[in-house]
Amino acid sequence: MIKPRTPPGVMELLPREQIAFQRMLDTIRRNYERFGFLPVETPVFELSETLLTKSGGETERQVYFVQSTGALAKEGEGLPELALRFDLTVPLARYVAEHEHELTFPFRRYQIQRVYRGERAQRGRFREFYQCDIDVIGKDALSVRFDAEILAVIHAVFSDLGIGDFTIQLNNRKLMRGFFEAQGVTDGEQQALVLREVDKLDKRGADYVRETLTGEGFGMAADAVERILDFVAVRSTDHADALAKLDALGQGGETFNQGIAELREVLELVKALGVPESAYCLNFSIARGLDYYTGTVYETQLDGYPQIGSICSGGRYDDLASHYTKSKLPGVGISIGLTRLFWQLREAGLIAGSDESSVQALVALMDETQLADSLDIARRLRAAGINTEVQMESRKLARQFQYASRAGIRFVVLAGEDELARGVVTVKDLVREQQFEVKREELASSLKVELEQARALAGR
Amino acid sequence: MIKPRTPPGVMELLPREQIAFQRMLDTIRRNYERFGFLPVETPVFELSETLLTKSGGETERQVYFVQSTGALAKEGEGLPELALRFDLTVPLARYVAEHEHELTFPFRRYQIQRVYRGERAQRGRFREFYQCDIDVIGKDALSVRFDAEILAVIHAVFSDLGIGDFTIQLNNRKLMRGFFEAQGVTDGEQQALVLREVDKLDKRGADYVRETLTGEGFGMAADAVERILDFVAVRSTDHADALAKLDALGQGGETFNQGIAELREVLELVKALGVPESAYCLNFSIARGLDYYTGTVYETQLDGYPQIGSICSGGRYDDLASHYTKSKLPGVGISIGLTRLFWQLREAGLIAGSDESSVQALVALMDETQLADSLDIARRLRAAGINTEVQMESRKLARQFQYASRAGIRFVVLAGEDELARGVVTVKDLVREQQFEVKREELASSLKVELEQARALAGR
Numbered sequence: 001m002i003k004p005r006t007p008p009g010v011m012e013l014l015p016r017e018q019i020a021f022q023r024m025l026d027t028i029r030r031n032y033e034r035f036g037f038l039p040v041e042t043p044v045f046e047l048s049e050t051l052l053t054k055s056g057g058e059t060e061r062q063v064y065f066v067q068s069t070g071a072l073a074k075e076g077e078g079l080p081e082l083a084l085r086f087d088l089t090v091p092l093a094r095y096v097a098e099h100e101h102e103l104t105f106p107f108r109r110y111q112i113q114r115v116y117r118g119e120r121a122q123r124g125r126f127r128e129f130y131q132c133d134i135d136v137i138g139k140d141a142l143s144v145r146f147d148a149e150i151l152a153v154i155h156a157v158f159s160d161l162g163i164g165d166f167t168i169q170l171n172n173r174k175l176m177r178g179f180f181e182a183q184g185v186t187d188g189e190q191q192a193l194v195l196r197e198v199d200k201l202d203k204r205g206a207d208y209v210r211e212t213l214t215g216e217g218f219g220m221a222a223d224a225v226e227r228i229l230d231f232v233a234v235r236s237t238d239h240a241d242a243l244a245k246l247d248a249l250g251q252g253g254e255t256f257n258q259g260i261a262e263l264r265e266v267l268e269l270v271k272a273l274g275v276p277e278s279a280y281c282l283n284f285s286i287a288r289g290l291d292y293y294t295g296t297v298y299e300t301q302l303d304g305y306p307q308i309g310s311i312c313s314g315g316r317y318d319d320l321a322s323h324y325t326k327s328k329l330p331g332v333g334i335s336i337g338l339t340r341l342f343w344q345l346r347e348a349g350l351i352a353g354s355d356e357s358s359v360q361a362l363v364a365l366m367d368e369t370q371l372a373d374s375l376d377i378a379r380r381l382r383a384a385g386i387n388t389e390v391q392m393e394s395r396k397l398a399r400q401f402q403y404a405s406r407a408g409i410r411f412v413v414l415a416g417e418d419e420l421a422r423g424v425v426t427v428k429d430l431v432r433e434q435q436f437e438v439k440r441e442e443l444a445s446s447l448k449v450e451l452e453q454a455r456a457l458a459g460r
Numbered sequence: 461m462i463k464p465r466t467p468p469g470v471m472e473l474l475p476r477e478q479i480a481f482q483r484m485l486d487t488i489r490r491n492y493e494r495f496g497f498l499p500v501e502t503p504v505f506e507l508s509e510t511l512l513t514k515s516g517g518e519t520e521r522q523v524y525f526v527q528s529t530g531a532l533a534k535e536g537e538g539l540p541e542l543a544l545r546f547d548l549t550v551p552l553a554r555y556v557a558e559h560e561h562e563l564t565f566p567f568r569r570y571q572i573q574r575v576y577r578g579e580r581a582q583r584g585r586f587r588e589f590y591q592c593d594i595d596v597i598g599k600d601a602l603s604v605r606f607d608a609e610i611l612a613v614i615h616a617v618f619s620d621l622g623i624g625d626f627t628i629q630l631n632n633r634k635l636m637r638g639f640f641e642a643q644g645v646t647d648g649e650q651q652a653l654v655l656r657e658v659d660k661l662d663k664r665g666a667d668y669v670r671e672t673l674t675g676e677g678f679g680m681a682a683d684a685v686e687r688i689l690d691f692v693a694v695r696s697t698d699h700a701d702a703l704a705k706l707d708a709l710g711q712g713g714e715t716f717n718q719g720i721a722e723l724r725e726v727l728e729l730v731k732a733l734g735v736p737e738s739a740y741c742l743n744f745s746i747a748r749g750l751d752y753y754t755g756t757v758y759e760t761q762l763d764g765y766p767q768i769g770s771i772c773s774g775g776r777y778d779d780l781a782s783h784y785t786k787s788k789l790p791g792v793g794i795s796i797g798l799t800r801l802f803w804q805l806r807e808a809g810l811i812a813g814s815d816e817s818s819v820q821a822l823v824a825l826m827d828e829t830q831l832a833d834s835l836d837i838a839r840r841l842r843a844a845g846i847n848t849e850v851q852m853e854s855r856k857l858a859r860q861f862q863y864a865s866r867a868g869i870r871f872v873v874l875a876g877e878d879e880l881a882r883g884v885v886t887v888k889d890l891v892r893e894q895q896f897e898v899k900r901e902e903l904a905s906s907l908k909v910e911l912e913q914a915r916a917l918a919g920r
Contacts, residue, residue: 001783001784001785001786002509002510002513002783002784003784004510004553004554004555004557004558004781004784004785005507005510005554005558006502006503006506006507006554006558007503007505007506007507007541007542010503012501012502012503012555013500013501014559014562014563015498015499015500015563015569018498018499018500018501019498019499022499033818033819033847034842034845034846034847034848035842035847035848035849036819036822036847036848036849036850038475038478038479038817038818038819039475039478039479039482039818040473040475040478041472041473041478042466042472043466043467043470043472043588044504044544044574044576044588045467045588046466046467047465047466047467049462050462050464050465053462061529062528062529063528063529064526064527064528064542065526065527065528065529065532066524066525066526066544067524067525067527067540068522068523068524068525068578069521069522069523069525069578070578072525072539072540079532080527080532081467082467082524084504084526093464094464094465094466095464095472097464098464098465098466099474102474103474103475104863104866104867106852108849109475114504116504118528118529118530128503128504128505143852143853145831145852145853146852149850149852152839156842269831269832269835272831272832272835272836273835273838273839274835274836274839321464323461323462324461324462324463324464325461325464326461357498358493358498358499359493359496359498362496371605371729371732372729372732375729375732375733375734376732376734378733379612379733379734382494382495382616385494386494387493387494387495387496388494388495388496389495389496389568390496390609392566392603392605392606392609393603393605403564406564407564
């Protein structure tokens with residue numbers, strides 16, 4: 001006998017939670033599709049040579065290799081041929097390069113699949129997790145207008161998810177680079193080091209950061225450090241303030257000015273796209289992966305739960321697939337790590353787990369002889385699009401109600417001898433805690449009305 | 461530079477095909493949910509000890525092992541700890557055993573995920589493929605009524621998929637076992653060997669099978685072989701005929717009679733569930749995995765494409781998880797191998813690839829100055845639930861139409877200077893090849909009506 005257990009570092013859900021998780025996946029997908037993004041799925045494994053193109057990044061050290069029984073027998077001949085994807089970006093690069101001549105650019109794709117990282121086992125760290133990505137890929141060039149559209153998608157997704165107020169924080173890597181260069185920090189790596197210190201502001205305070213940057217290792221001038229601390233402290237409060245904050249930056253070098261112009265265009269279009277001002281702001285401390293992003297960068301925070309960190313991040317990059325094609329493929333995209341987000345929301349008590357089931361009606365069975373009637377009632381409900389379970393063996397009615405209630409099934413449909421004789425059924429609505437009688441042939445349409453009302457109320 | 465390519469043995473789709481594939485997945489899921497099945501997802505990898513419980517089965521020889529970089533370095537210490545699932549049945553067994561006390565029985569779950577087999581590379585054989593499974597698991601016992609419900613689900617799924625007429629073929633392992641025992645073939649393995657020969661009827665003809673079974677290896681009596689050949693030739697033509705065919709079998713041993721009683725009950729309930737008679741029949745040659753299934757067995761064939769073989773198979777088993785728990789967990793389930801089915805339908809020309817896109821409307825851009833209006837029009841369409849792409853940079857109108865047409869986008873929305881002034885937009889319907897003008901604020905509702913009509917016509 002083997003003890004049944006999952007490997008460590010995976011999130012496996014019970015059905016009620018899985019339904020809640022699936023609703024979130026569906027919501028994300030619905031919004032991605034609503035903005036015209038097309039679905040792509042790639043294999044869970046890629047050739048190792050495809051995945052391991054960069055040298056020695058953290059994620060690459062965490063790769064899982066895959067070997068068939070046969071390949072395992074022939075070990076000792078270098079790296080295994082296959083490995084599990086550790087993100088959806090490398091597969092996207094490979095996909096776009098491979099199918100370049102069959103795709104239309106700008107290419108907008110969404111991809112919602114799981115990825116794999118051999119992380120150290122730790123609470124809240126997952127070795128298998130969902131990423132929900134969108135990217136727009138251009139050929140040779142891609143208008144900054146898409147950066148605004150991506151922000152509108154983030155807004156649509158999180159409004160629809162209904163997990164609380166959130167703020168999409170915007171910055172621009174060109175602006176940052178231009179600014180740091182003006183402070184004498186011209187080297188990209190040095191900028192990264194400085195930003196890493198600046199990131200400690202919240203935890204260690206301004207004095208600590210000041211000391212470090214003017215200290216031996218960095219040796220920066222005190223006034224340059226002050227200007228940097230002022231710069232990264234910039235947050236806009238509303239749309240007009242965001243534009244004013246950009247104006248206040250004045251003029252600088254070419255890169256600096258370009259960053260400002262891009263941010264301004266993004267802000268303008270975001271407004272034209274109808275995103276409410278409260279949903280976005282400038283935050284000049286947002287940097288993201290410095291060696292990857294080259295323009296707009298986004299982070300998204302739940303206003304009530306800043307400790308969760310960014311729940312949706314991304315940005316603009318210059319060239320997606322330089323390892324696989326000579327074509328220049330600039331892009332902009334974002335990613336939602338849904339497994340981790342779900343876990344955090346659950347930890348914060350924001351996943352009720354008492355959500356309604358995907359099953360909407362239970363046809364109870366009061367007497368074995370009425371099974372054929374139950375099946376017929378269920379058939380009609382299903383034909384009308386109502387997810388329906390039939391009680392296949394009769395048990396005490398109280399237990400059938402208890403089951404429906406625990407399972408989150410809203411309607412219990414009863415058709416006893418008396419009801420069948422009168423051509424009606426009794427419906428017990430466990431949400432409204434009401435009971436009503438309806439003609440058998442009107443049952444489906446009457447439940448549909450109730451369910452559509454509930455959907456409309458929930459804004460779905 | 462690395463040549464971008466997928467590993468052999470996977471099916472990667474271009475977006476138009478992916479949309480068609482996704483529609484099939486959605487249809488299957490919708491029908492599974494409609495019958496009250498609950499979603500379950502399990503990790504792509506399981507502990508090797510969980511997966512490799514049986515000794516030496518074909519699928520187990522095809523398992524893919526998974527190793528992190530660290531584990532790879534410590535090689536030579538027996539089998540790797542993790543392996544990719546090769547079906548959804550072993551993970552289900554592990555899941556039910558692990559969560560036994562948190563689940564309600566009968567437990568109805570659906571699971572739609574990919575599985576992995578290190579098959580020999582071959583056209584139409586996949587190393588990664590989708591399985592779409594449902595199972596009902598009982599504790600200690602499970603009524604045969606669920607076997608009828610499963611058949612109704614198969615019917616609902618394939619009716620809704622709309623890939624042509626199909627027939628669900630029914631048999632019962634108890635009936636077969638009882639029958640073979642009466643012919644003197646009492647040993648299970650011997651029954652399997654005889655059935656394997658009988659399976660060659662179509663290809664080799666009755667004379668070949670007769671010769672083999674009466675010949676040296678089997679040494680069966682000629683009259684027993686004739687009775688077997690008559691038995692496996694049984695096919696029913698309609699519901700009454702199916703019942704008559706069962707009556708004609710007469711009485712036999714206990715197992716034999718039990719098989720007949722089960723088939724009769726399934727047939728009766730299938731009818732009560734409203735499954736049309738043309739969709740199912742008895743076929744006494746259907747055996748499926750002999751050592752696994754113990755009662756009802758199903759295979760499903762596309763009437764017009766018998767060469768595709770069974771597109772949905774399954775059956776009843778006595779004990780799901782004997783490797784992981786002492787509880788007795790009988791069940792019944794089916795599986796649809798969607799990757800292979802999609803591939804075969806495409807080969808047979810049944811996947812048009814000219815299906816409509818998931819994108820329903822393209823807002824054209826005629827003049828750069830009208831971008832804000834385009835974005836506003838798109839916003840309203842999206843708010844109404846219409847999947848909408850905006851042309852973000854103006855190009856020749858002819859090219860925008862060409863793009864929409866190639867991409868399968870039905871509506872192109874035009875709002876030029878003149879339209880904007882009059883508060884209207886022009887809609888070009890590429891499906892109906894019509895053009896009409898509508899007030900800007902009525903655009904969304906008017907397209908919604910068109911799309912709902914199309915959905916109703918398609919029966920979705």
